[in-house]
């Protein structure tokens with residue numbers, strides 16, 4: 559917090575392995591220092607941006623910079639910021655590390671700008687100050703486990719009979735918050751002793767596994783394998799399919815894209831995954847709540863999807879869902895335009911993901927249809 563407030567700070571990069579709490583930390587810092595930034599605090603999730611060339615324009619959009627198609631994006635951003643202190647939060651920069659020079663350029667052009675980044679690696683820019691986020695201290699790790707376990711099984715408490723096992727579980731999980739959450743969510747099925755025994759098997763096996771991954775990443779990977787392995791098959795396949803979404807989804811979207819005629823209803827499987835901490839609530843409206851996955855979980859789920867025979871079908875259904883949602887005819891029906899525009903704004907990352915997928919697959923006419931159906935919204939937002 560004091561680093562973000564300091565007049566001399568220009569760029570702070572919070573680094574650390576997946577699931578260590580980088581996003582949570584910067585959101586909390588941003589909330590606390592908001593008052594010091596009259597120009598505002600702007601949060602830009604970059605997880606869905608895979609093309610480094612799009613980083614600047616994503617930032618410009620998030621800032622609400624007005625720009626003509628031909629205008630210089632950097633200049634538009636500079637003009638929007640002006641000389642009011644503004645905090646820009648760039649989340650998951652590791653996706654787009656090659657865009658670091660763009661951040662450097664922004665910083666030198668806009669002296670009122672302070673940038674807070676989360677990334678698994680540093681950006682290597684001159685004014686950068688790095689904050690490396692390590693594991694949770696033992697007592698905080700125990701508290702996190704206790705909280706999450708109590709949320710999963712009412713009445714769960716840490717006492718003399720289980721505290722040694724829980725301390726050992728947290729230690730085995732390297733104090734990694736995401737790993738602890740995934741484990742604690744299983745308390746209904748596995749009391750601490752049994753959980754420790756199973757985790758030990760997993761982690762010991764992995765201890766002799768690939769050594770090219772840093773230790774903590776291996777621990778998280780093993781914990782995810784463990785958590786995934788405990789899921790019944792319909793939950794495993796739904797989790798994998800949900801990786802097609804970008805920026806979250808609604809229940810209706812999950813049903814349309816990931817539902818299959820056989821097996822349990824999608825809504826039941828979704829709530830089971832939510833209970834297991836594999837999904838997280840992600841805003842939306844009370845009528846239409848949204849769900850999402852933490853980035854590390856999505857990477858894992860995407861791997862499972864890519865390795866399954868469901869990959870192409872799920873991608874195709876995601877694209878069809880986007881196409882169906884943005885029928886170009888709504889531009890001529892006044893009453894439908896506003897709701898469609900709101901929907902477009904909520905689903906922008908999904909639209910982008912569908913366009914990217916069709917471009918990658920060389921499906922030029924699908925890409926063209928997607929762009930044709932959504933162009934009107936892009937121009938109007």
Ligand SMILES: Nc1ncnc2c1ncn2[C@@H]1O[C@H](COP(=O)(O)OP(=O)(O)OP(=O)(O)O)[C@@H](O)[C@H]1O
Pocket residue numbers: 574575576577578579580581582583650676678694702735736739852853854855
């Ligand atoms: N200090 C903490 N206390 C309690 N929960 C925490 C703490 N730090 C992180 N968490 C929880 O751990 C999970 C992972 O945190 P977060 O998403 O911030 O990790 P991350 O480092 O941003 O991961 P990624 O690299 O995948 O983006 C979240 O559910 C978060 O709420």
Ligand SMILES: [Mg+2]
Pocket residue numbers: 580581582649650676853
């Ligand atoms: Mg994060």
